[in-house]
Amino acid sequence: MIPLSIPNFEGNEVKYVSDAVSQGWVSTGGAYVSRMEELLSEYTSSYAVACQSGTSALHMALYDLGISHGYMVLVPTLTFIAAVNPVTYVGAEPVFMDCDDSLCIDPEKIDEFCITECKYDGQNLIHTKSGKKVKAIIVVHVFGNIADMEKIMDIADRYNLYVIEDATEALGSRIEFGRYKGRMAGTIGNFGALSFNGNKIITTGGGGAVLSTDKDKALHIKYLSTQAKDDPHFYIHNEIGFNYRMTNVQAAIGCAQMEELEEFISRKNKNYQIYLELLEGDVFGYILQFRDNIRSNKWFYSLVIDKEKCPLDIKELICVLSKAGIETRPIWGLIGEQKPYIECVSYKIEKAKYYSERIINLPCSTNLTKGQIEEVVNTLRKYIEK
């Protein structure tokens, strides 16, 4: 079986974990947690707070910004549901937006929505129909691509909106040209969220981090993640916090993974290039490119299927590939069409619908070999080339 995306533990993972366990530091304190934060800070040139998951990172970011009942948050509809659920955890309401050809949220449509569906009173952007205040945008950097941050930050400035970057799929993706040259995904908006779930580019089993370029903001997130403890001995709590801190065992795995991150990115890039070359000229579909002004971590590879030229529908294709020993997956269904969100506002969803019906993700683990990629491509051709 060629798996879709499995973790890679070729480095010091076992060594660091047994070190943490033998020292007895297994829970939410310990040197590996601080070390993990230092490594993330150095790597992203921002402050990093390690926590339990990408979902908890997003939850704390929204909470810290005061987003709550009665507010709306603009979110992409083509994404993983964990990018949206935290909006409802804080009592706010998501408004679903379309993507552009990068699969990330489309700034043109956001702008259009603000102009035609809202009114700006110089301080607040108010959704005309519901009377609710639009407070923030959640931007997801899909599959290791980076959204069009220049346009998004301009819109946010114009309408006084917060920006939270869901960089859970984009650790290591960096902007190479333009206003944000040199900036890592997750370090441009008010907060960035990372995930170290098992299928992400590095893993801690489960884990995440909040990024901020503002030291005080980062310290406040750290405080929130540890039950908002104001005094180490006397149980003084001046705010309502969370139990969202990363554990030392998770962080031990994470420190080892951070040592390998650049190597993982280089392998992902090499394998992506092999797919591109092998599939060039095939009529049934094409490999989606990443934005050309960035260094992408190339986390996931997307094959866009031409439905007219492919004899199988996506479900059948995934099924026959699985029987042939190749694990793939469809891109997500639209979040605005899922049961909990069906009543929410979705604004002019076009491209997200198009891509959600056409993309499958191909095997992309960091230990994937050239031979395995050839097998994937040959099997694809066998079933769908006419």
Ligand SMILES: *Cc1c(COP(=O)(O)O)cnc(C)c1O
């Ligand atoms: C993985 C992922 C998350 C959630 O991360 P967890 O660590 O699993 O909570 C959020 N958003 C997107 C887009 C993701 O891919």
